[in-house]
Amino acid sequence: MSASDKPASPLKSARLKIWRGTSRDNGRYEEFDVPFEDGDSVLDGLVRIRMQQQPDLAIRFSCFNANVCKECTMLIDGEVQYACIAKLHPGLIQLDPVPNLPVLRDLVTDSLSHKERF
Amino acid sequence: MDELIELATDVLVAGGGAAGMFAAVAAVRNGAKAILIDKNVIGRGGASIMAQMTCAAALGEAEPDDPQLHLADTLEAGRGLCNEDLAALLCEGAPQRIRELEAWKVNWARADDGKINQVKAPGHSRRRCVYVDFLSTGAAICAALRNKVSRNSDIRRLSNVSLTDVVTRDGEAIGVVGFDVESAAPIMIKAPAVVLALGGMTKMFKRTTSPNNLAGEGVGIALRAGARLIDLEFLQFYPNGHLAPRMVGLDPTTWEPTRVKLGGRLLNGNGEEFLQNYGEAQGERYSTTRDALTYAIYKEVESGRGSPHGGVYLSFQHIGESALRAALGPVIDIFKRNNIDLTRQPVEVFPIAHYQMGGVEVDTDMASCVPGLYAAGELAGGANGANRLSGNALPEALVFGERAGEKAARFAARRKSPAWDMSAALPQVELIRAVRGQNEGRGPSPAALMSEIKELMWHKVGPFRTAHALGEAHDRLCAMRERELPGAAVSRERVHNASLVEWFELRNGLLAAEALALSALNRRESRGAHQRDDFPETSAHYEKNQQLSLTNGKLVSSFEGVEA
Numbered sequence: 102m103s104a105s106d107k108p109a110s111p112l113k114s115a116r117l118k119i120w121r122g123t124s125r126d127n128g129r130y131e132e133f134d135v136p137f138e139d140g141d142s143v144l145d146g147l148v149r150i151r152m153q154q155q156p157d158l159a160i161r162f163s164c165f166n167a168n169v170c171k172e173c174t175m176l177i178d179g180e181v182q183y184a185c186i187a188k189l190h191p192g193l194i195q196l197d198p199v200p201n202l203p204v205l206r207d208l209v210t211d212s213l214s215h216k217e218r219f
Numbered sequence: 220m221d222e223l224i225e226l227a228t229d230v231l232v233a234g235g236g237a238a239g240m241f242a243a244v245a246a247v248r249n250g251a252k253a254i255l256i257d258k259n260v261i262g263r264g265g266a267s268i269m270a271q272m273t274c275a276a277a278l279g280e281a282e283p284d285d286p287q288l289h290l291a292d293t294l295e296a297g298r299g300l301c302n303e304d305l306a307a308l309l310c311e312g313a314p315q316r317i318r319e320l321e322a323w324k325v326n327w328a329r330a331d332d333g334k335i336n337q338v339k340a341p342g343h344s345r346r347r348c349v350y351v352d353f354l355s356t357g358a359a360i361c362a363a364l365r366n367k368v369s370r371n372s373d374i375r376r377l378s379n380v381s382l383t384d385v386v387t388r389d390g391e392a393i394g395v396v397g398f399d400v401e402s403a404a405p406i407m408i409k410a411p412a413v414v415l416a417l418g419g420m421t422k423m424f425k426r427t428t429s430p431n432n433l434a435g436e437g438v439g440i441a442l443r444a445g446a447r448l449i450d451l452e453f454l455q456f457y458p459n460g461h462l463a464p465r466m467v468g469l470d471p472t473t474w475e476p477t478r479v480k481l482g483g484r485l486l487n488g489n490g491e492e493f494l495q496n497y498g499e500a501q502g503e504r505y506s507t508t509r510d511a512l513t514y515a516i517y518k519e520v521e522s523g524r525g526s527p528h529g530g531v532y533l534s535f536q537h538i539g540e541s542a543l544r545a546a547l548g549p550v551i552d553i554f555k556r557n558n559i560d561l562t563r564q565p566v567e568v569f570p571i572a573h574y575q576m577g578g579v580e581v582d583t584d585m586a587s588c589v590p591g592l593y594a595a596g597e598l599a600g601g602a603n604g605a606n607r608l609s610g611n612a613l614p615e616a617l618v619f620g621e622r623a624g625e626k627a628a629r630f631a632a633r634r635k636s637p638a639w640d641m642s643a644a645l646p647q648v649e650l651i652r653a654v655r656g657q658n659e660g661r662g663p664s665p666a667a668l669m670s671e672i673k674e675l676m677w678h679k680v681g682p683f684r685t686a687h688a689l690g691e692a693h694d695r696l697c698a699m700r701e702r703e704l705p706g707a708a709v710s711r712e713r714v715h716n717a718s719l720v721e722w723f724e725l726r727n728g729l730l731a732a733e734a735l736a737l738s739a740l741n742r743r744e745s746r747g748a749h750q751r752d753d754f755p756e757t758s759a760h761y762e763k764n765q766q767l768s769l770t771n772g773k774l775v776s777s778f779e780g781v782e783a
Contacts, residue, residue: 123714136468140465140557151717156708159715163259167470169358170263184237186468186556205401206714216369217261217378219224219399 114134117133117146119158119196130195131155137189142166143196144173144184147208158185159207160184174199198210223648224399227409228254228375229631230624231395233382234416234437236265238596238620240364241316242414245541245624247373251631253624254408255368256380258400258432258720262365264378266418266430266597267616269622270357272476273340273348275610276313281330281337281346285309288344293611296508297604298747299762300450304583305602308610309417312618317349320617323363328352339610340479342508348610349563354473360613382436383723384647385413385444385592388640392444392591396595396647403655403713405648411634412627414585414593415441416620419575420731421454425677427572428457428472434669437598438734439727441579442769446587449579449600451731451766452738452749455607456682458512459485460571462530466557467549474533474568475609479505481546485516486532486565487524493531503608510606510747513682520569530569535561539694570682574612576603576748577738580766585623591630591637595623601764605747606611655710655719665707665721668699672725672732680736686743693736700729734774739766741776 115135122128133154135146147160164170166185173184176197184196202210230246232239232334234728235257243255257264277284289310294301321327327349328336337346351359368374379400386407387393394409420435421427442448459478461471477483484504487493501505507515512660516531526532535543540562546552559566578600585593603611679692704725710718742765744758745751763778 112308138465140467142467145467150671152666155446156666156718156721157710157712157716157719161259162262163432164269164470166467167269167430168468169470170260171269172263188467206712209715213378214369216284217376218401219377 112138113191115146115191116193117150117196117207118193120198121158121207122204123206135189141189142185143177143187143189143194147184159205159209161209161212168192174212176200222404224404224406226406226591228252229410230412230414230627231408231410232256232414232416232624233395234418234596235259235261235378236416236418236596237267237360237364238623239265239414239416240361240368241617242595242618242624242627243368243374244364244371245580245621247371249625249628251628252373254375254377254395256377256382258381260377260378261368261376262361262556264430264432266433267613268357268361269428269430269470271354271470271472272350272356272612273338273610274350274356274360275340275343275348275608276317276614277310277345277347278314278317278337278349280334280336282573284345284347286314289313289347292343293603293608295623296415296606296608298606298757300746300764302601305581308622309405309602309615309618312622313614316614316617316621320360320777321364323367325359325363326351329556338480341506342608343610352548354476356613380507380725381720382417382440383451383651383726385415385440386640386644386647387444387589388638388643390445390589391637392589393637393639394644396644396651398651398719399488400420400715401718403719405651407644409639409649410631411637412591412593412631414595414623414627415579415598416594416596416623417598419578419597420728420735421575423672423676423728423732424572425673426460426569428460428566429572434724434728435731436727437594438578438726439729440634441587441594441598442591442730442734442767442774444592445589445768446592447580448578448734448767449580450605450738451525451575451735451767452742452765453576453605453747454572454735455509455574455576455748456513457573458509458516459533459568460573461566462569463528463567464557464559466554466559468553468556472573473550474566477547478533481535481538481543484534484537486534487519488526488531490532491525493519493524507603508606509609514750516568517571517683526567528567530567532565533568534565536563536565536640574607576600576605576607584626585619586626586630591634593623593627595619605749654709654722655716656709658706658708659711660708662706662753663703663707665709665718665725668703668707669721672696672699672729676732680739682748683750683752684739685751686740689736689740693733693740696729696733696736700733704729730769734767737774738767741765
């Protein structure tokens with residue numbers, strides 16, 4: 102099958118500094134270098150890390166970069182954003198779980214309605 | 220904790236998209252209690268919410284129309300393989316479901332005269348497709364249904380629950396097994412009727428419009444439960460999937476409704492129109508069906524006349540900025556955030572895996588050949604034959620979901636409470652416990668295997684196929700299922716263990732992908748979405764549905780006449 106293997110622009114590199122752990126007190130930051138092309142999202146970077154470096158990294162998402170499921174909310178450089186529309190840029194980007202919700206693990210918080218749980 | 224969670228209900232619905240939510244609503248209004256589960260979040264996790272534009276229903280608001288005309292168009296697009304009874308059910312049931320959603324506060328776009336707007340999508344003979352502006356149709360439907368299911372105390376909703384198996388006793392469905400994604404605890408749900416609304420397998424392709432959760436698990440689970448599947452070789456590639464420049468924040472299917480609405484021009488790498496070279500009329504005509512459009516784009520690129528990234532151009536440069544703004548509303552700002560200015564530049568598009576026409580073989584009650592097991596939505600095969608019409612996926616989800624819920628509720632009421640068989644359920648429960656932590660730190664991760672499968676399916680099981688490539692794909696998928704999956708490394712972590720989720724996606728999804736490759740190998744002709752470079756003609760001999768079942772761990776296929 103032809104098409105689409107070429108990147109649209111030369112690859113650049115971002116360094117994602119990601120909170121890893123099961124609460125805000127019990128954990129540490131881990132850093133990952135991710136190659137990207139112009140226009141790639143933070144979610145693209147996180148998926149790449151899961152595929153190639155750290156399959157255990159916990160993140161929530163369902164729709165992919167379409168910004169309809171709204172599951173990928175996180176703190177990106179201190180601002181609440183959707184990872185699927187925030188763009189990667191060269192240099193350091195810090196990712197934390199959203200504030201005001203209990204952390205389950207890594208970037209996943211207890212964000213579901215409790216009526217949809219056991 | 221991985222202590223077993225035990226639940227019971229009348230109707231268990233798996234999959235929280237439009238079909239599953241409608242099935243739950245219909246089950247309880249027919250007297251049943253229902254549990255609705257989704258691996259992600261109910262009402263947000265499936266493909267339905269990603270649908271941007273068209274939902275076909277012969278309402279006759281924009282111009283005179285009739286469900287029989289909708290049916291004729293659906294059968295024509297299906298290239299001889301539609302189950303006519305199912306297609307008729309879809310077309311006849313669609314108007315009622317659209318009116319019902321309107322009563323549930325879905326704001327269908329309306330014309331100045333107050334009538335519901337209906338547009339003519341490719342392959343339809345009438346202006347028939349309703350929508351919600353701007354490109355929000357699926358999201359609006361899901362919001363209304365999510366509201367509906369959450370207000371009904373007879374529906375228990377469970378998000379972040381992954382289904383792994385349907386439990387059977389003497390060939391009949393008696394419940395399900397799965398696990399809680401949040402805690403890795405196994406879950407066993409006893410239910411006299413089970414509705415699978417888990418969508419298709421388009422996630423298994425590298426270029427896909429699929430959300431992250433359509434790994435073909437419904438296909439794998441149904442096969443292992445003893446259900447027959449049909450026509451898996453027909454997987455629709457959406458012709459104008461976004462290719463370049465990189466765009467996020469919008470579904471890659473954005474361009475087709477935009478092209479049809481505004482009159483975008485498809486051009487090859489030399490800037491020339493080309494559809495007329497593939498039997499289509501020259502100029503701005505938008506009636507070309509998806510299979511034909513995919514064919515034209517593919518062949519143009521194959522002939523060396525592609526765009527820089529290996530697709531074709533779609534240009535709106537002949538359309539004024541104010542007309543673009545009026546038609547696209549806030550969507551134009553999303554393009555801007557991606558540095559796409561349609562008045563100055565074309566975009567590049569190329570086909571992208573979109574929708575699975577085949578699926579579980581069902582009758583008009585949505586019942587599979589396994590008593591107690593129902594399927595609805597994209598997972599139900601038959602209504603769309605070899606090629607689905609634009610706009611038929613949402614009514615299929617709504618109509619079939621409603622039907623499955625009603626029939627499952629009636630079946631559950633009729634059925635004497637089936638004897639539960641712990642010995643049938645326990646091995647599935649034990650598997651969940653055994654897989655967590657298996658080969659930790661050794662072997663490939665499920666994520667890495669998934670990555671390889673997506674490349675493999677894209678390159679060897681795309682819309683243009685040969686026996687050689689399909690055979691290679693089939694053999695590799697078999698090897699992965701038999702050897703690499705058991706050896707894959709799964710984290711011991713309990714909380715949100717993605718490698719556990721992905722291992723079970725692969726357990727069912729690899730079987731689904733293998734079934735697709737085998738079905739494609741067996742159909743030695745070209746028809747609709749299935750094009751064989753080594754058998755380029757459509758053959759009357761193959762005007763048949765291909766049935767597939769799992770017998771003693773092996774996939775067995777046969778061709779049967781098309782049902783009346």
